[in-house]
Amino acid sequence: MMDGIPDIELPPRDNNRRETLKTIASAITGSALLSTLPWLSPLKAAPAGKSPSDKVRLGLIGTGSRGQYLEEHLLKTPGAEIAALCDVYPPHLQAAQQKIGKPVTHYKDYRHLLDDKSVDAVIIATPLYLHAPMCLDALAAGKHVFCEKSLALTIPECKAVARTASQSPKVFQIGHQRLFHRATLYALQQVKAGDLGPITQIRAYWHRNVNWRRPVPSPELEMLLNWRVHRKYSAGLMTELASHHLQVANWFLDSPPLACIGYGSINYWKDGRDVFDNVNVIYKYPKGVSFIYDSLSSNRFYGLELQIMGPKGTLELETAKFYAENPPPAPGIIQLINQIERGTLESVALADRSWVPDLKKDTKGTPLPEDPDHDDGTGLSMAAFVNAVRLGEKSPAMIEHAYRSGVAALMGVIAMEEGREVAWPGGYA
Template sequence: MRSKSLDDMRHEARERRRFLARVAGVVAGSSLLSGLPWMAPLRAQPAGDAPSDRVRIGVIGTGSRGSLLLQYLLRTPGVEVAALCDDYPPHLADAMAAAGGKPKAFSDYRKLLAMPGIDGVVIATPLHQHAPICLAAFAADKHVFCEKSLALTVDECKAIARAANASPRVFQVGHQRLFSATFLHAHELVRAGRIGPITQIRASWHRNNDWRRPVSDPRLERKLNWRLYRASSGGLLTELASHHLQVANWYLDAAPLSCVGYGSVNHWKDGRDVYDNVNVLFRYRDGVTLVYDSLTSNRHHGLEIQIMGPRGTIEGESGRFYTEEPPPAPAVAALVRQIGQGRAETVAIGAPSWKPEAKSGEVGQQLRQELGGGDGTELSMAAFANAIRLGQRMPHMIEHAYRSGIAALMGQAAMDEGREIAWPGSYQ
């Protein structure tokens, strides 16, 4: 692959500025800001080349997710990736190569936080490291972007939320659906009453892979396959379900009251101690429930969240809206038709007219994607940089992070303990 010329890079920078300028226009001219103040930083015009426009970011954790965030940061106007940190040398070397060798490299996040001139950090480490790094970053007076899920324990979630609330710096969580045009449009439809009151939410994330990475040395097993072990991960609830829990909490504007669930390792019997098959039911106010299931042994149903009400259904991942207009029973329709034609015949309108409720064949309405498509990750990075530049905190981010992080841990506890787990209360 040929290296990019200076002209290529300048052209890309101009295109990124044009893209973010279009986004700023869409956000400023729509209803997206109504009730969604974390979108406000995207109204700002993209940064220019002046030194005063530069935001200097350090990335802590350069594995699969961190390397993706790094790609977006490198493309974001006004962002300088000044430092990279990872305690696994191959990941750090790959990230340094992707960044053109320009950032300073660290194996200890504390040394990165002590580096002069760093404005903020992006934390994309294994889950068990979120709390100590977040707390150290706030203590160092840095702006913080932390990947989901918030933390590995309830006490850690509360500690991060309290520190973020007390800090004057920007805090943002890696729930990219908050910046997805599709989910923002879906939220508008819900607020406008297009599906009626939400009566149930169903979400699933089905895969068919073992989630395992090859290791060259058994001593690296728990470092590279951290998602498979309780000491470093909550498995499917924290790594996957936390996304849909955030959406449910957002659309219902509430945290779950309690949950029950079952989990098992029924397929990948390879020494992991996180479940490969989970089923959890979350109870919200007004009798609304979120039914969640995830497994890693069958991908047929894939990834989806369905928000349902008496007037319609929204499928967020596929980005479609379906109206709920049940047709009349066939016999009743025939009788109405005959009356309209001035004739009447004997028509059975009892049991023979009944038909099973088959799945709707409606095509549905495509939800909008005018913010550039994608899942919102790119815009979340731009919003973080703009918020730092503007000195503008993101309202409600702490609550989104706390509610989804705690809900994921509630689901894990319900499966482990075989009982109903109640919401543990506010971090305040």
């Protein structure tokens, strides 16, 4: 452990997840930070043994790209057994089945999977519009639920899922892996320690240069495979991408947004889609702090980044670096050389000092500790979910994160679609 942060180092090769989790458990136990990160608590439990009673039997609903990514992690998670699969698209189902390497029960209708009494918990990795009905049905069927982000397609649905999850005795977890990401946990520690001073602004962007479409074997599968670009099934860039950064903003500012305004349009991919291909939203948080977000589908030069800024420094979480506003001085010899260079090369003034533009500081920054296996947090989030189910350990904070980020993303969508300021709609209770 270092500076009160759980030392969640994974070994270089991920061939013994059981031993890894034992190491994590011992590191997390007694961590001072644990009280503020309750969703990490299940990781302190000893990993499951090999007896069948120690196994958590999981049903994977949705076996597309994200579902299969979660499946790969689950196959390496001690105590996890994928007992059933469900998808309406046979090629995805077949691919997921092959990854397991042995035949498991599979369903086309998720309600039949929920009727399977041998399944303890479900992993929901389906299109956004299905999240709410599936979560509600699963909780009603007495299943523990892991639901991929974002929480739901509408704010009333978000409220319904969060309310039901909080009232249910079952575990509910959302797929915001940054809650388990090592560098992000260190960054939070830096913020709490005052390394940035008070947060004065958060800025995030996610830029891609793709049309977001998948190849469709026949036209009737268009809505099924390209649901992301159709408003009836998706809320577009805000729920698919921005919700991740909104979750971190809510977390680091310890509050949901008060309100937001924004503009969005379809300015490049005019291919029949009805979700924006570019979004630009400003969220207002308490204490005069703003979160500025934009996402593009037509330029990838700047990629993605999340910048947390204060008077003493900047954290860039996607590249896991901290930049001090006043970095320690360069070594003496370098300063001397620079002084000699300045004396010989810059003797002619180009302009008055006030003209000099405030260009970006070219500092290298201090790297935040990252997971040696480059786990983005998904591996640990799966392990935490399985342990939470095994221990029956609910985390209300997890439901709050799911609700706040899901609703904040939808506030942005409404602000852009209706051209007005959208206020925080309150809690779900």
